[in-house]
Amino acid sequence: MRCLQMAIVSVIALQMISWAEGIPNPGFENWTTVDFEEPVPYLTSNRETIKEYGELSVTKTTDAHAGSYAVRLETKELNGDTVPAMVFNCTTLDGDEFPGGIAISGTPTALTGYYKCDIATGDTAIFAVLFKKDGAVVNTDWMQNYLKIHGSQSEYTEFSMPFSLSEAPDSVVVIAVSSNAMAFSGIPGSVLQLDDLSFEGIDTQPAELNGGFENWQTCSLTVIDDWLADGDSVVQSTDAYANDYAVKLVTYIDSTDMDSNASSISLGEYDPEVENQVGGVPYTGQTDTLCGWYKYSTPGQDTGAAWIQLRKDGTDIHFADAKLLPASEYTYFEIPFDVAQQPDSIIVAAVSSIRWSEGVIGSELIIDNMRLKSQGEVSRRYGPVEDTRVMLNPAGLLHVPLSAQAIVHTPSSMGKVTLRLFDSQGRMILRRLDTGITHRVDLRPYATGTYILRLRAAEFDYAVRIVR
Ligand SMILES: [Ca+2]
């Protein structure tokens, strides 16, 4: 028994070494769904901060000036980045068009409201109002006349922003930021709370203003674990090569400039200063192969891509890519590498259009089981069962000491499982029906060598190589 326990411990230890060096979430089975609330009809920075950092920056607070709720914005330090919180009712803050906004009638003379704040020394929170008519900004001096909020106010404080408009607007855009977005700067910890916004000089408040921030809707965002998603269209797909999910990347139209934009996933992060992906996950192998399965479709002529960057001391020592041509069925791809210098990290990435900003809108890349060969096979199963876990060593083999048994776990029972063991010549040397979640094969009667253990049930098929 002691030998068996030691065998299990040693195999688990080997597996942990393997995953520490491998690609995380290679089967794209792990996603996190974040439910959050947004003030209607505003957009906030929450979608971006959830996608990039898994955190909220704008929240509903019961610390209200009136009614039940107010809105709270906090500049946060996330993953080493300073991220200001934003609330706005145009469709995007990119560019200088500020499309969208809410309808307003009459000529307002001021906007009043209440705020509480704790703005870090050296930082400034911003509240701006843009009036528009026929899509053009009317108060073109808004860049000089926005509200700058400093210091701390622990009690709700009234503010008033006067306007002198030369013509009646048809729509209005309201923007609040917890830091100085105008200077592209901010200090983590700056907090701004707003409540009871209302316009003066008009008979009826805009129907969609929600100035009391009483009206909130529940939103939900499902984001991929371990990989950094870039672009608006990185989504979970049930069109999987294996198990439940794959990742789908779609080239989409950017609402800001109406240009095409590729979607991508990466284990690194794009750094505009060096115009390259930086970061990555720890990796020290010199000879290996990135492999995976993909589908690609495009309404025009386009190509997807996957690539690797081997890095050392913050710079690339090797780059290689695979062009992913249109394929309606799951197609295997691989990127082998054999480098003289030992890397300290690896970036693996994939993109829906190889020409990032010139891709065909609607080009769609679906990828599954993207991994290094040294990680072994990602388990493949069929049907609604949880992840199958098998203990692998770094070479992708289940290495069993002479005195031990091979153990394969399936977290949920799949009924009757046919367990078969094949020798290196492909001869079946053991066959039995198994049930339960733990499947043990006593290898002590067999000679040293390589074996294949295969588990098969109605909706399950799994094979692993064993060395003893
Ligand atoms: Ca999968």
Ligand SMILES: [Ca+2]
């Ligand atoms: Ca309120």
